[in-house]
Amino acid sequence: MRRFTRGLTACALVLATVAGTAGWAAGDVQTAVTGPPPGTAAWTADRLFARPLPDPASATPEQVARFFAGLTAAQRTALAERHPLVVGGLDGAPPDLRYAANARALTAGRDHELARAADPEQPEGARREARARAATYDGLLTPGRRVLAFDPRGRGQVAEVYGDLRTARRVAVVVPGSDTDLASYDVAAGMARELRAEMTRRSPQDRPAVIVWVGYTTPVGVGWDAATGHLAEEGAPRLLRFLDGLAATTRPVAPPSVFCHSYGSVLCGAAAHRLTGRQASDLVVAASPGMRLEHAGQVPVGARSRLWATARNATDWISRIPPVELFGLGHGADPAAPGFGARVVASDRAEGHTGYFAPGTASLSNYAAIAVGAYGAVTCAHPIGDTTTKDCSHGLA
Structure with missing residues (x-):
């Protein structure tokens, strides 16, 4: 007691x-x-190489690394361009490829937020929030920064x-x-x-x-x-x-x-x-x-x-x-x-x-x-x- x-x-x-x-x-x-990166559904449905891509929810980073090691530079770039949020957040993917994918995702995110900020149909609070997030994304796009992971x-x-x-x-x-x-x-x-x-x-x-x-x-x-x-x-x-x-x-x-x-x-x-x-x-x-x-x-x-x-x-x-x-x-x-x-x-x-x-x-x-x-x-x-x-x-x- x-x-x-x-x-x-x-x-x-x-x-x-x-x-x-x-x-x-x-x-x-x-x-x-929690869970795998955003965009995972489109990634797992993609048959760009006529074979399944590693499932971000279940593939280990070692398996992901082996997968990317078996691709050509052009194939890796194609995946980063088609699925930037997945590649940018995929542990086991090559760091340089992740940097490029995240730069692409941040650019798309910034442009989306700027469009929201300029939309007169949006409430002022939402527009203000969009401007702030666009500025954050823009800062991360400064040349020389290396963003290894990004999840909005x-x-x-x-x-x-x-x-x-x-x-x-x-x-x-x-x-x-x-x-x-x-x-x-x-x-x-x-x-x-x-x-x-x-x-x-x-x-x-x-x-x-x-x-x-x-x-x-x-x-x-x-x-x-x-x-x-x-x-x-x-x-x-x-x-x-x-x-x-x-x-x-x-x-x-x-x-x-x-x-x-x-x-x-x-x-x-x-x-x-x-x-x-x-x-x-x-x-x-x-x-x-x-x-x-x-x-x-x-x-x-x-x-x-x-x-x-x-x-x-x-x-x-x-x-x-x-x-x-x-x-x-x-x-x-x-x-x-x-x-x-x-x-x-x-x-x-x-x-x-x-x-x-x-x-x-x-x-x-x-x-x-x-x-x-x-x-x-x-x-x-x-x-x-x-x-x-x-x-x-x-x-x-």
């Missing part, structure tokens, strides 16, 4: 903290975008590459948290750019590439979605498939390091049970409200010894979220707590909830060292496991 009472108290504390941190009413319940459904999803995946010897993926979508991923994109700049400074010979992956429906505000794991559970298979696609189409010297920020760490926790060493060499969480894991040992072999958490800075509001989970509310243990078992990297000079990737911070320096495999350069915030050493490379190969 006493344990049950403590649980109810903790649950009430979660509710009160969420409500007091940013306002429960600020949250908005989202319907997750819902609030929109996107993945963008900074660097060149064809030549990169080291690759990292940034998974952002709440309030991130097609129109509002500037902060997450900044994290990716700063990480790549620091990786390049530390190891220019690795020609690093960093991807900002907004491939799931994120919570809006701080409310029910942010306090529960349902959007993370819906997004986890999408992240795993995306990582499988990178494994099938890129050849870095090691699998990517995956950096999960805020609610993104909840998603990474949901994916961790199925994560393999082929998909990721390191899993790093920052500003985490919890991963819905009890301890680091729940991450499978291959990533277990390289699960990293970030010491919270004193001005990060996430520290006010209780480390509990009950009746589906809250996200459980703090991954940065000494008893969790992760390697906790120092974050000196980081400020606020999004400041861990800021230049000059210990956290960004540590992230870059992890991403290029320079584990001996990582500074830990407290001793590793049952040892007395703060050497973050202790026990790593």
Whole structure:
């Protein structure tokens, strides 16, 4: 009975903290975008080559990669022109082909939104929304941008590459948290750019590439979605498939390091049970409200010894979220707590909830060292496991 009472108290504390941190009413319940890319029905019905095309709903990224490897350049281009939304979002398709397909899809989307914005029959609110989305699409069409995934459904999803995946010897993926979508991923994109700049400074010979992956429906505000794991559970298979696609189409010297920020760490926790060493060499969480894991040992072999958490800075509001989970509310243990078992990297000079990737911070320096495999350069915030050493490379190969 006493344990049950403590649980109810903790649950009430979660509710009160969420409500007091940013306002429960600020949250908005989202319907997750799931399933294969838009346009899949037309793709599967196409008999351009007198044989079925790989089903985006069931074909693995490895099977997709083999399919495209068997086509001529002209055949690949023809498919990208006929089905840009499918090819652009198809994990396992060649990255350069996806860039071209997404540019085509974004151009069509921009033109469609501009037509809506100019339509006098549309309500003013709809016209204003169309103008904003057209401007977003136009920005993504800036020469030199590499859009690896684009999905206009819902609030929109996107993945963008900074660097060149064809030549990169080291690759990292940034998974952002709440309030991130097609129109509002500037902060997450900044994290990716700063990480790549620091990786390049530390190891220019690795020609690093960093991807900002907004491939799931994120919570809006701080409310029910942010306090529960349902959007993370819906997004986890999408992240795993995306990582499988990178494994099938890129050849870095090691699998990517995956950096999960805020609610993104909840998603990474949901994916961790199925994560393999082929998909990721390191899993790093920052500003985490919890991963819905009890301890680091729940991450499978291959990533277990390289699960990293970030010491919270004193001005990060996430520290006010209780480390509990009950009746589906809250996200459980703090991954940065000494008893969790992760390697906790120092974050000196980081400020606020999004400041861990800021230049000059210990956290960004540590992230870059992890991403290029320079584990001996990582500074830990407290001793590793049952040892007395703060050497973050202790026990790593």
